[in-house]
Structures are given as C-alpha cells and as structure tokens.
Amino acid sequence: MNVPAGDAGRSLAAEGERTFQLRDLSDAATYVVDDAGHIVGINPRAEQMLNRAASTLLGKDAHDLLHRGKYGESLPRSRCVMRQALISGETRQGHQEWMERGDGSLIAVSWMVTPCRIGEGGQGALVLFHGESAPTHAEGQPRPSASSMPELDRLALLAETTATLTSSLDVDETVRQLIRLVVPLLADWGVVDLLTEEGGVARVAVVHYEHGVRVHRRDLEGPMPPVPQESSMPLSRALRGVTPALVGPQDYQGSPDSDIAVRQRELFEETGMHSATIVPIRGVREVVGALTLGRSERSGAFTSADLLLVEDIARRAGLALDNARLYERQRRVAETMQRHLLPTLPRVPGVLMSARYLPAPDASQVGGDWYDAFVLSDGATGLVIGDVVGHDLDAAAGMAQVCNMLRAYAGEVEKPPSEIVNRLDEAVVRMAETTMATVIFARVEQPAGAWRLRWTNAGHLPPLLVERDGRARFLDDGSGLMLGTGLPAAREDAAVELLPGSVLLLYTDGLIESPGHSLDDGLARLARYASSLVDQPLGSICDALLAGVRPSDNDDDVAMLALRIPG
Structure with missing residues (x-):
C-alpha cells in the first residue's frame, strides 16, 4: 500500500505490543515494509542515516534498494538474512549487515526486524537499525537457516538458471526448462501458474518426479479460477506479488476463502505434498505468475533458506518469461501488420495465381518478406516478391514502406521494371531508417497474343520457371544490386x-x-520438387513446396507467389 512521503505519524502495532507511531522512535532509524517488501513508512532518523529522502524510498523494494554485500555488490535474496527475517514472520536481529546510502557509500548496521500490522488488517514488518562504528563480526550473528543444498551448489544452480532460462524466447520452453532445473533437485513436484494477458490464471505445468522421470499431470493442469484481491491464502497472495510462503496441507484445512483456494487444497490432496514453497514469479513491470514446489516422497521440509533460493530462481524465471511474452507480442503485432499488408490477388483473365505467407517459427524472428500482385494502368499485371534485411519489427515496418512505394511508382507511369526499381532505390536510400532489401518487380503482359514475363531483379533469388513437361530453369537474367x-x-x-x-x-x-x-543445394531441391508437381493445382503446388522444400532448421519467414498460364 502507498504511504505519502513524510508520513512518520502512521499508526503501527508490533505483534502483542501497544500501538505506536514512527515519530515515537526518534533515537532509532526505522522503516516499515509491507508484505511485498516495499517501504511504506520511514522516520527522519533513517532518512538521515541512509542519506536518502523519504520520497526516494517510499514504494521501493527495500532489499533491491538498500541491502548489499560487504563490497557493495548486489546481494542475492537467498543470502540476505534481513529478507529471511521478513518472510519468516518472526522477530530477528543481527549485526554487521550492509546498506547502501544515497551517495553510493556503505554503512554497516545492527538491526532488528519484527512483524507488525499496517492500517486495517495489513501485514508488514518494522525494521530498526543503527550504524556500527567499528565493523566487527559479532558472535551469534544469525545466518540463513539450514538449507537442503550447500552454498556452492546453490550459487551454481542460480548461475545455471540464469543461463538456461535466458536462452529461449518461447514461454512454453521457458516453463519446461524451469521445471527441469528444480525437479527433482529441490522438490518432487513442480507447479507453474501463469497470469494470462486477459487477466485470468492458467495452470500450465504440474510435474511429478517418479521412477526416474518427470511425469506431466495433465489432469491437474488447465484454467484456474480468478484471484480475489481480498484472499489471504498463499497462492492468491503470490499471484498478487506479495511475500512468498512456506506452506503445508494444514494451511488448507480450514474453510477456503475462494475457488482458487479450493483448487489448491485439491492439489495438496492429490499430490500428497507435506511441505511446499509458493513464490511469486515477477517480471520487470508486473507479476507473471507463481511457482509452487512441493515434497511428498522425501521427508525433509522446506526451510526459510530454501524459500529464499526458490524466490531467487522465480525472479530469474520471471525476467525470462517477461522477455518471452514481449517477443511473442512483437511477433503478433508484426505478423498482423504483414498479413494486413499482403494483398488479395487480383483476377486476371487468362492467368491463375496463388500465394502463401508463412511466419517464422521463432517469436524473435519476425521478418520483412512480402509478395504483391496488382493490375497496372496499361492492363498488364505487376508481380512483386521482396525481402527487407533484418528479423525484427523494424524489418516489418520497412517492408510496409517499400511495398507501398513500389505500388505507387508502378501505378504512376508506364515504365519498364528497371526504371521503376531504380526510382524505388533512390527513395529507399532517403528513408529515415536505414533499410536494405531485395526485390523482383515483373510485368506479365500479352502484347501479341502470347504471354510474356518482363522483370528486373534487385539482389533477390532468381524466379523459377517450370514448363508443362517438367523442365525447370532459374531465370538468372536481369540481376542487379539490392536496394538501399x-x-x-x-x-x-x-x-x-x-x-x-x-x-x-x-x-x-x-x-x-x-x-x-x-x-x-536448396535451389536444386526446389527445382526437383517443382518439376514433379507441375501438373498439380496451383494452390497444391504451393502447399507441397512449403511442406517438402522448406528446411526444418530454417527460422526465417517465407513469402511465395505462383502464376500459371493455363493450357
């Protein structure tokens, strides 16, 4: 919840203690965090010690903004004892932890964290700290509770998580890799719930490790009920982005407060999990989903140190999923734009035409391929195939500009293809964004009864002409420099x-x-396939070429335009 800057008079109540206000703690530096770890209140003494104004602190994640290692490095959440105190819900204290001040310098502090209530029913924690004049290691200083993994293995797992999850821009593949990293290393069960772009929740993975293999429980996956804002159950809180939790079946023995809590209770009953962690999966701007790891076969329960490790893993997964979704949105935008720009083929007496466009399989590989066909002012038919250099939204936008300019120039005057493309090249060079492209512009005309193709080629692959008897040849003439x-x-x-x-x-x-x-090799394969298909319907030829010629390891998009002179 948001607290106005300078609201040091906000009423708080420590667990079991009287109500007090931050201004009452004039001798101690104090700030308050909500259940998501965001600073919602701070007193003047803390502003002074941290050399930061309240306006620069309120609403910020306390761990990300303040907590540091002894050399000033960012501190992984799995190694932060102050963070562990927050999520444990217990009062803890310690010495010689480091905070970063507003000028970038470090201050060693002794600290205490205790749970408190914020406003009406809100939960958070009160953090009191003071500087240490002589930083020395204090005996009995608290450290993270015992973990099921040695520290070096934990760091190696985090490094592998970052490297693995950032290698894919596909949401489904990222989820698969996330499950592979944590099951069975940390848990017997792995469950991923993702928030959909429509505002719903989908349980996209429920995986159990049994007999040496990961088994997907498809019967437990699928759409989930909505997340009520008032629900206090762990999964609902995680999907709202608040503090992660250690959970067991006992947390779902009472009356459920929502339908999604009912589904979660059914999950515990079906899987037999006796201990679980539920953590938010956070992207850059918003919560992406939640990760549940559960233990049913192994006897050890999750510890708060395990919870911090899973939280770190989920944060890395959130960044990867956020990137994957961003690329998928980019692909949909570009593909929609391309499809709207691709024309409806004209009806030309005496000529049959068919076309295909196939987007790239990888969401990041949005290209600038296009085809076009239109009737010119003198009755000839203009044919275009082109490819703007690049595989991103800029390439798709460049394609739209080049396509429209070519149409305009070709329809303006009756000139040979080479003159039209020369004029187009001059315009492309003057475009605000540097654009390079290959293109073929051709005219299909019938000057004296026989059909004729007249074309020029600006750096593009040669057209393929297949005669009625199956003889195939590439039309290599008329080739020149690409555009731009x-x-x-x-x-x-x-x-x-x-x-x-x-x-x-x-x-x-x-x-x-x-x-x-x-x-x-690719050209030869195309010629062989096309020769064997020449007697098929034109649309069937296009479909067969896409299925039989396009390599399985090609991540580019495809545009194709076919024409037949009936005989």
Whole structure:
C-alpha cells in the first residue's frame, strides 16, 4: 500500500505490543515494509542515516534498494538474512549487515526486524537499525537457516538458471526448462501458474518426479479460477506479488476463502505434498505468475533458506518469461501488420495465381518478406516478391514502406521494371531508417497474343520457371544490386515467353535456405520438387513446396507467389 512521503505519524502495532507511531522512535532509524517488501513508512532518523529522502524510498523494494554485500555488490535474496527475517514472520536481529546510502557509500548496521500490522488488517514488518562504528563480526550473528543444498551448489544452480532460462524466447520452453532445473533437485513436484494477458490464471505445468522421470499431470493442469484481491491464502497472495510462503496441507484445512483456494487444497490432496514453497514469479513491470514446489516422497521440509533460493530462481524465471511474452507480442503485432499488408490477388483473365505467407517459427524472428500482385494502368499485371534485411519489427515496418512505394511508382507511369526499381532505390536510400532489401518487380503482359514475363531483379533469388513437361530453369537474367546500398546501379530488364501450362514461382530465401546446406543445394531441391508437381493445382503446388522444400532448421519467414498460364 502507498504511504505519502513524510508520513512518520502512521499508526503501527508490533505483534502483542501497544500501538505506536514512527515519530515515537526518534533515537532509532526505522522503516516499515509491507508484505511485498516495499517501504511504506520511514522516520527522519533513517532518512538521515541512509542519506536518502523519504520520497526516494517510499514504494521501493527495500532489499533491491538498500541491502548489499560487504563490497557493495548486489546481494542475492537467498543470502540476505534481513529478507529471511521478513518472510519468516518472526522477530530477528543481527549485526554487521550492509546498506547502501544515497551517495553510493556503505554503512554497516545492527538491526532488528519484527512483524507488525499496517492500517486495517495489513501485514508488514518494522525494521530498526543503527550504524556500527567499528565493523566487527559479532558472535551469534544469525545466518540463513539450514538449507537442503550447500552454498556452492546453490550459487551454481542460480548461475545455471540464469543461463538456461535466458536462452529461449518461447514461454512454453521457458516453463519446461524451469521445471527441469528444480525437479527433482529441490522438490518432487513442480507447479507453474501463469497470469494470462486477459487477466485470468492458467495452470500450465504440474510435474511429478517418479521412477526416474518427470511425469506431466495433465489432469491437474488447465484454467484456474480468478484471484480475489481480498484472499489471504498463499497462492492468491503470490499471484498478487506479495511475500512468498512456506506452506503445508494444514494451511488448507480450514474453510477456503475462494475457488482458487479450493483448487489448491485439491492439489495438496492429490499430490500428497507435506511441505511446499509458493513464490511469486515477477517480471520487470508486473507479476507473471507463481511457482509452487512441493515434497511428498522425501521427508525433509522446506526451510526459510530454501524459500529464499526458490524466490531467487522465480525472479530469474520471471525476467525470462517477461522477455518471452514481449517477443511473442512483437511477433503478433508484426505478423498482423504483414498479413494486413499482403494483398488479395487480383483476377486476371487468362492467368491463375496463388500465394502463401508463412511466419517464422521463432517469436524473435519476425521478418520483412512480402509478395504483391496488382493490375497496372496499361492492363498488364505487376508481380512483386521482396525481402527487407533484418528479423525484427523494424524489418516489418520497412517492408510496409517499400511495398507501398513500389505500388505507387508502378501505378504512376508506364515504365519498364528497371526504371521503376531504380526510382524505388533512390527513395529507399532517403528513408529515415536505414533499410536494405531485395526485390523482383515483373510485368506479365500479352502484347501479341502470347504471354510474356518482363522483370528486373534487385539482389533477390532468381524466379523459377517450370514448363508443362517438367523442365525447370532459374531465370538468372536481369540481376542487379539490392536496394538501399547507395551505390549507382545499372539495372537491366529481362524477358521470357510464358508458354501454356507453365508455372512461374517467385519466393523468398526462407523457402530454401538452411544453416546445414548450401544455397545451391536448396535451389536444386526446389527445382526437383517443382518439376514433379507441375501438373498439380496451383494452390497444391504451393502447399507441397512449403511442406517438402522448406528446411526444418530454417527460422526465417517465407513469402511465395505462383502464376500459371493455363493450357
């Protein structure tokens, strides 16, 4: 909850003690945190010792802002004894912990943390501290309670968590890797609940380690009831981003306060978990979900030190999931924009056309591939295939600009393809954002009864022409520099007759390129497949080429435009 700056008169009550106000503690530096660890009150003495104004402290996470190691390094939550005192809900005290002051210097403090009530029914903790003039190690100084893992193994696990979870930009893969990291190392059961973009909750993973393998309990996964803001049950609190908790079946023996608490009680009954940790999964801006780790077969219960470790793991998972969701949103935006820009193919008497667009399988690999077809002012049909360099939203935006300019220039005057593309190249160089692209612009025309293709190629892969008898050849003529280089380009036009029954294919590199094979191998494969399909319906040819030619290890998008002269 938010507390106005300077509200040192806020009423608080220590557990079992009289009501008091922060201004009553004039000799001790004091601040108050809510159940999420955010500072909600501070007295003048603490402002003075920390060299920080209340306005810079209120609402901030006390651990992230203040708690440091002895050399000023950021302190992992799993090693912070003051953080452990907060989540344990017990009164604890200690010596020679370090806080960072407003000027970046460190101050060694002795401290005490005790639970308190905030306002009407709110829970938090009161932190009192004073500086140590001679920092020395104090006998009996509290340290994190015993953990099921040695310290070096804990640090290694956190390092592996960071490296593993940041290697993927796919939400499902990140969840799978998270479960793999903690089950069975820390728990027999791993449960992940994620908040959906629509505001609901989905239980996306329930995994049990049995007989040496991780088994997904699909029957326990699926949509979850909504999270009531007033619920005090551990899962509801975690999904709201408040303090993590050590939980057991006893926490769900009373009357549940919500439907989601009923589902959680059923989870404990079904799994037989006798000890569990429930921690929020926090992203950069908001809570992403919650992680529940449970023990049913192993006898040891989770400790508060284990809880801090799981909290650290969940924070790393939250950042990874946040990034994955961001990339998925970016992909949806770019893909929607691309699909809206891709045209409805015109009906041209005497010509059949079909097109396909396939987005990249990786959410991060949004490209700038496009196709276009339109009737020109002189009755000819314009064909375009292009690819803006890059695999991100900028590439998709660049594609939209290049596509629209080409349409405008081609429809303005009746000029050869090479002159249209030269004019387009001049415009691309002047674009505010540096853009490079490959493109083929072609005219399909019937000047004297026979159909003819006239085209120019700005750095793109050559069109493929397959005759009625299956003979295939790549149209390598008319090739020149790609768009956006800023170099002078002497572009040429090329022409070829389109015989009845022949199929023309324009495509982007996502159809044939593969990290494991050469470009020539991909072109040869395309020619073989297309030759064997020439007598199929045009749409079936496109589908078969996507299924049979596109390499499985290609993470690029694909645009394809096919044309047939019926015979």
